[in-house]
Amino acid sequence: MEKYINKIIQGDAFETLKKFDDNFIDLGITSPPYNKGEKSKGWLVRNVKYNIANDNVPEEVYQEEQTKVLDEIFRVTKPGGSFFYNHKTRWVRGKMFHPIEWLKKTKWAIRQEIIWDRMIAANIRGWRFWQIDERIYWLYKPIEGNKIGKELKSKHALLTSIWRFPPERKNEHPAPFPLVLPTRIIYSILDDKKGIVLDPYVGSGTTCLAAKLLGSNYIGIDISKKYAKDAENRLKNYLNYKNKLDEEISKHIVEKTFADRKNSNGNTGKFRNGNIIQSKLL
Numbered sequence: 026m027e028k029y030i031n032k033i034i035q036g037d038a039f040e041t042l043k044k045f046d047d048n049f050i051d052l053g054i055t056s057p058p059y060n061k062g063e064k065s066k067g068w069l070v071r072n073v074k075y076n077i078a079n080d081n082v083p084e085e086v087y088q089e090e091q092t093k094v095l096d097e098i099f100r101v102t103k104p105g106g107s108f109f110y111n112h113k114t115r116w117v118r119g120k121m122f123h124p125i126e127w128l129k130k131t132k133w134a135i136r137q138e139i140i141w142d143r144m145i146a147a148n149i150r151g152w153r154f155w156q157i158d159e160r161i162y163w164l165y166k167p168i169e170g171n172k173i174g175k176e177l178k179s180k181h182a183l184l185t186s187i188w189r190f191p192p193e194r195k196n197e198h199p200a201p202f203p204l205v206l207p208t209r210i211i212y213s214i215l216d217d218k219k220g221i222v223l224d225p226y227v228g229s230g231t232t233c234l235a236a237k238l239l240g241s242n243y244i245g246i247d248i249s250k251k252y253a254k255d256a257e258n259r260l261k262n263y264l265n266y267k268n269k270l271d272e273e274i275s276k277h278i279v280e281k282t283f284a285d286r287k288n289s290n291g292n293t294g295k296f297r298n299g300n301i302i303q304s305k306l307l
């Protein structure tokens with residue numbers, strides 16, 4: 026597998042993953058194309074158009090393909106490894122499609138649903154309340170059938186299951202991650218360990234950038250030659266992104282433990298006056 030490590034591979038996610046060995050990836054993160062149906066939707070959707078990929082296939086075909094890719098990622102991931110899958114709820118002619126529909130058909134244990142509050146999204150119609158959330162599913166590969174796995178350190182778990190940061194704007198790619206997203210995941214899951222981080226729909230390479238900055242190895246895949254090349258170039262200048270990384274790392278702290286608060290008769294709950302109080306047992 027050495028030849029794939031620290032590379033951005035140009036190719037189809039499923040076909041490329043098929044060439045990989047079993048059980049060698051520690052952690053993965055991705056945002057696949059959402060099957061937004063660019064032909065039938067308004068100009069906002071049409072403008073988020075990928076370089077070469079078709080984002081308009083029958084929904085059943087899309088869900089089957091995603092299930093297959095997720096199961097292939099399961100195969101290449103180590104037992105005890107995780108995969109974070111960013112998606113959103115969509116509607117086609119009034120019918121809702123929820124990612125849980127196909128996630129439940131995969132081999133993964135669904136460990137958590139995180140709400141990503143993006144604070145802003147392109148939406149000018151009033152069919153529904155303005156949809157500014159996306160979801161991030163923490164998928165887990167059990168070890169010998171144990172679906173629970175290890176606990177996160179408190180300094181990571183205290184960040185809560187609602188993540189509030191805006192999408193990235195300073196990037197030519199039409200739908201890039203903000204660097205904070207893969208940074209939070211890699212730092213929380215691997216903590217001070219290093220591993221191999223995979224993104225099978227890597228786009229502008231943000232997942233690999235976060236992995237590199239945190240001292241891990243990475244493998245990125247994208248069907249577009251242009252995006253794969255741009256991502257490689259972005260990775261060469263990875264140190265330009267160090268400030269953003271440090272900003273996120275500084276949020277992983279425990280100010281006072283549960284025991285500290287209890288001993289000083291402080292509030293041991295999680296919320297007071299609308300503020301999160303950090304009070305988990307270490």
Ligand SMILES: C[S@@+](CC[C@H](N)C(=O)[O-])C[C@H]1O[C@@H](n2cnc3c(N)ncnc32)[C@H](O)[C@@H]1O
Pocket residue numbers: 036037038039055056057058075076077078079198200201202203225226227228229230231232246247248249252
């Ligand atoms: C939502 S974007 C990912 C953006 C990425 N998270 C970033 O930070 O830039 C989805 C990517 O999937 C790629 N893609 C679409 N179909 C693909 C396929 N079959 N195999 C691999 N990549 C594909 C597109 O070219 C696009 O770059």
